[in-house]
Amino acid sequence: MFRYLVRRIVGGVLVLGIVSAVVFGLFFVLPADPARLACGKSCTPELMAQIRHSLEIDQPVQVQYARFIKGIFKGRTYLKGTEAEIQCAAPCLGYSFRTNELVTDLLKDRAPATLSIAFGASILWLLIGLASGIISALKRGTWIDKASQGVALAGASLQIYFVGLILQFILVDKLQWLHSPGYVSPFDDPKEWAMEMALPWLTLAFLLSAIYARLTRAGMLEVMSEDYIRTARAKGLSSRRINFKHVLRGAITPIVTVFGLDLGSLLGGAVITEYVFNIPGLGRLATDAVSTVDLPVIIGTVLLAAVFIVVANLIVDFVYMFLDPKVRLS
Amino acid sequence: MSIDISVAAPATSVEGRSPAQLAWSRIKSDRTAWVSGVVVLFFVLLGAISPIFQRIMHLSPDQFSPETLDENMGAMPIGPFGGMSTAHWLGVEPRTGRDVFLRFVFGARTSLSIALIATIVATIIGVLIGLLSGFFGGKIDQFFSRLMEIVLAFPSILFALAITPVLESVLQDAGLPIGNPTRIPVMIFVIATFGWPYIARIVRGQVISMREREFVDAARALGASRAHLVFKQILPNLWAPILVTVALNIPTFITTEAALTFLGAGVIEPTSDWGAMLLASVPFYSVDPMYTAIPGFALFFLVLAFNLFGDSVRDALDPKSSR
Numbered sequence: 001m002f003r004y005l006v007r008r009i010v011g012g013v014l015v016l017g018i019v020s021a022v023v024f025g026l027f028f029v030l031p032a033d034p035a036r037l038a039c040g041k042s043c044t045p046e047l048m049a050q051i052r053h054s055l056e057i058d059q060p061v062q063v064q065y066a067r068f069i070k071g072i073f074k075g076r077t078y079l080k081g082t083e084a085e086i087q088c089a090a091p092c093l094g095y096s097f098r099t100n101e102l103v104t105d106l107l108k109d110r111a112p113a114t115l116s117i118a119f120g121a122s123i124l125w126l127l128i129g130l131a132s133g134i135i136s137a138l139k140r141g142t143w144i145d146k147a148s149q150g151v152a153l154a155g156a157s158l159q160i161y162f163v164g165l166i167l168q169f170i171l172v173d174k175l176q177w178l179h180s181p182g183y184v185s186p187f188d189d190p191k192e193w194a195m196e197m198a199l200p201w202l203t204l205a206f207l208l209s210a211i212y213a214r215l216t217r218a219g220m221l222e223v224m225s226e227d228y229i230r231t232a233r234a235k236g237l238s239s240r241r242i243n244f245k246h247v248l249r250g251a252i253t254p255i256v257t258v259f260g261l262d263l264g265s266l267l268g269g270a271v272i273t274e275y276v277f278n279i280p281g282l283g284r285l286a287t288d289a290v291s292t293v294d295l296p297v298i299i300g301t302v303l304l305a306a307v308f309i310v311v312a313n314l315i316v317d318f319v320y321m322f323l324d325p326k327v328r329l330s
Numbered sequence: 331m332s333i334d335i336s337v338a339a340p341a342t343s344v345e346g347r348s349p350a351q352l353a354w355s356r357i358k359s360d361r362t363a364w365v366s367g368v369v370v371l372f373f374v375l376l377g378a379i380s381p382i383f384q385r386i387m388h389l390s391p392d393q394f395s396p397e398t399l400d401e402n403m404g405a406m407p408i409g410p411f412g413g414m415s416t417a418h419w420l421g422v423e424p425r426t427g428r429d430v431f432l433r434f435v436f437g438a439r440t441s442l443s444i445a446l447i448a449t450i451v452a453t454i455i456g457v458l459i460g461l462l463s464g465f466f467g468g469k470i471d472q473f474f475s476r477l478m479e480i481v482l483a484f485p486s487i488l489f490a491l492a493i494t495p496v497l498e499s500v501l502q503d504a505g506l507p508i509g510n511p512t513r514i515p516v517m518i519f520v521i522a523t524f525g526w527p528y529i530a531r532i533v534r535g536q537v538i539s540m541r542e543r544e545f546v547d548a549a550r551a552l553g554a555s556r557a558h559l560v561f562k563q564i565l566p567n568l569w570a571p572i573l574v575t576v577a578l579n580i581p582t583f584i585t586t587e588a589a590l591t592f593l594g595a596g597v598i599e600p601t602s603d604w605g606a607m608l609l610a611s612v613p614f615y616s617v618d619p620m621y622t623a624i625p626g627f628a629l630f631f632l633v634l635a636f637n638l639f640g641d642s643v644r645d646a647l648d649p650k651s652s653r
Contacts, residue, residue: 015483022480023489026496157634159585161592161608162626165615173616271487272589276612283488287593290491298492305485313483 008317012310019306023299024065051097068094093303094296096289103300106285113183114281116197117273118266121204126259129209133216138243140221148213155210164203164276172199181277200273208262212255219251226250253323257316264312268305349570349647356646363642369635373628377438384432391436392600395427412620420624424614430607434624437602444597445583448518452525452583453576457568459526460533465541465560471534478527486524487589493520494595510601517596521586529575536568570647577640581633588629604629 059067067076071092078086078095086095086102093103132148139145171178179195186193223229224247232242269283278284282301289297347355357363384390398415399422400408412421412430420431463474494516501512540546541564549563590596591605599606607625615622 011479015480018480019483022484023492026493153637154630154634157581157637158630159588159626159633161589162622162629165612165622165626169616169619265485268485269488271491272593275593286488287491290495291594293495302485302488302492305488306483309483309485 004321005318008314012314016303016306016310020069020299020303021065023302024068025061027295027299047097093300096294096297098289098292098294098297103296106297107282107300107304110280110282110285112185113279114267114269114274114283116183116186116193117200117204117270117279117281118263120194120197120201121208121270122259122263122266124201124205125209125212128205129212130216130255132209133213134220134243134248136213136217137220137224137247145217149217152210152213155207156214158207160203160207160272161276163207164199164273167203167206168199168277171202181279183279183281200270200277200279204266204270204273211258215255215258216251219254220247223247223250253320256319256323260312260316260319261309264309265305267312268308269301353570353643353646357642360642360646362638363646366635366638366642369631370639373438373632373635374442376435377442380432380435380439383435387429387432389429389432391429391432391602393428395422395429398422398427399424406614406617412618414620421618421620423610424618424621430621430624433602433607434604434628437604437607437625438628440597440601440603441584441587441605444514444517444521444587445580448521448525448583448587449576449580451518451522452579453529453572455522456526456529456575457533457565457572460530461537461560461565463530464534464537465556465564467538474530474534478530481524481527484524487586487593490520490524490590491593491595494590510598513596513598517587517590520590521583525579525583525586529572529579532571532575533568536571537564540564540567574640574644574647577643578637581636581640584636585629585633 070076071088071090071094073090075090075092076088078088088095088102088104091104093107095102096106099106132152136145136148168181172180178198179192181199182196184192184196220243229242229246232246233239269281269286270279271283271287273279274281274283275287282304285297286301286305288294289301389395398408400406406424407422407427409415409421412424414421420429420434422428423430423433459474459477463471494513497516497519498512501515502508506512506515541559546559546563549559554563587596588603588605588608591603592609594609597603597606604625608622608629611618611622611625
């Protein structure tokens with residue numbers, strides 16, 4: 001088992017290495033001049049030369065990549081020997097010439113908003129999804145089941161950028177139950193934080209809980225037809241014990257997988273959610289960086305998001321081993 | 331008196347039915363499949379005949395109509411429900427006065443075409459890689475499995491946004507004109523690049539379970555080439571899972587296309603597109619809700635219909651389902 005863990009971790013690190021090389025390579029190998037891209041529309045020849053020098057474009061791409069990777073582990077210094085020398089401590093993901101900030105600082109700055117969205121929304125959608133899935137499965141064929149299935153189907157076919165606007169129109173503009181979405185630190189003003197986060201939480205929860213409700217219902221119904229459930233019933237176990245100890249336990253593995261992957265990709269930046277609600281998180285940082293062609297920030301955000309996805313995958317695999325004895329043996 | 335010992339002939343003779351006929355008869359008796367199929371066809375048709383509406387209405391989807399806007403109200407449409415009238419069936423766009431109905435039908439055309447082409451490209455790549463991976467196994471399988479793992483580790487929306495300007499500049503350097511002629515191929519490429527692993531995974535699994543079956547062995551014993559085994563023996567048995575994946579992929583790709591355009595990495599104005607309409611409607615959603623609702627609900631109904639239809643196709647093609 002230990003060997004399996006090590007192999008999976010090494011595999012994950014390798015995948016990240018390749019992702020970073022691809023992201024890095026695409027922007028620097030392709031014919032478009034990265035200095036021109038990084039310099040943007042209001043570019044002066046002096047600025048261009050400065051960027052060209054500090055991006056080290058005169059160097060071969062493998063040297064640039066090696067320095068980038070070295071920067072992650074050891075840190076690096078930009079514009080060495082000039083007045084504008086910039087120290088970038090490890091893990092250094094680069095320096096944005098657009099905002100004159102270190103990429104790591106930008107990421108640190110934006111991470112709390114994304115974390116807030118991801119954790120609040122994931123708790124909500126998991127609870128709603130599991131609850132409605134369990135009720136559906138236990139009350140199969142009743143109107144409750146049909147209604148919850150209908151909502152789930154609608155939720156699975158709706159888009160954040162549409163539902164978000166509808167909910168904002170109803171809950172914020174008309175009823176004024178919630179505040180306009182945004183981000184304040186929960187340590188400064190926890191109530192305002194929750195009021196501003198509530199709309200993204202609800203929107204994401206509505207859309208994503210649909211998948212969990214369907215998975216839970218299907219999984220539970222499948223387990224319910226298993227022989228060991230009949231055995232448990234014949235032994236005289238209470239139905240509460242059967243439903244939660246046996247049926248739900250048997251149906252939970254696919255839900256854990258999907259949950260881990262959803263959470264992982266959301267942590268890397270809830271791109272559309274943050275864009276719709278104009279929340280200053282990692283996704284918004286990335287979309288802004290794309291629109292201003294801020295290469296170091298683009299590379300940093302994509303890489304960080306990939307880290308979250310890979311780590312989520314690893315965690316899902318490990319959790320799987322504990323939940324499913326069959327995986328442990330093979 | 332003679333005893334008739336002949337067995338009464340059945341009213342209709344029992345015919346052998348192919349899996350395709352079985353599936354078709356199941357689909358035919360499935361009301362959900364019918365309704366969702368009709369909805370899908372309706373939108374496809376709307377997109378296909380959009381130029382006819384342009385003729386009938388003597389309007390182009392890009393034509394500004396300032397006379398339909400109230401200059402004193404911040405150039406919002408005059409009239410109820412976003413300026414609906416006999417001249418403008420679904421109202422007009424705020425600020426520009428472009429006809430919403432025409433933009434809507436032409437948008438259906440753009441959104442559906444991009445999603446369909448992306449589906450075809452992703453399916454071809456996915457099926458080929460799945461076949462190779464599953465049939466040959468070993469090193470080839472390992473290579474493609476790693477490749478899938480890497481592709482799936484990319485934050486797809488984010489990466490798509492980032493890569494779009496880069497790929498665009500490559501195509502432009504290759505001589506394609508700026509704008510949609512470069513943007514749309516890039517979108518198709520990006521959507522297909524992140525879409526094929528799902529198809530490849532399913533095909534690979536099916537091929538692995540099939541390559542040791544007797545009929546493949548028999549063909550092999552007869553001296554069939556590997557290409558014959560893969561394309562003539564195995565592939566024809568895979569059309570059911572492939573069809574189901576395609577049916578369920580199209581709605582995903584439609585929403586990806588709309589999301590990319592919504593985020594600004596998609597179809598460029600003045601070409602109409604549902605994602606673009608939604609994006610354009612954001613500043614006006616509280617003053618002119620119809621303008622948001624039309625593309626939003628259309629996208630919802632289209633995706634819902636596709637999802638339901640895909641589910642019905644899956645049920646119909648599954649020999650185990652007994653409905």
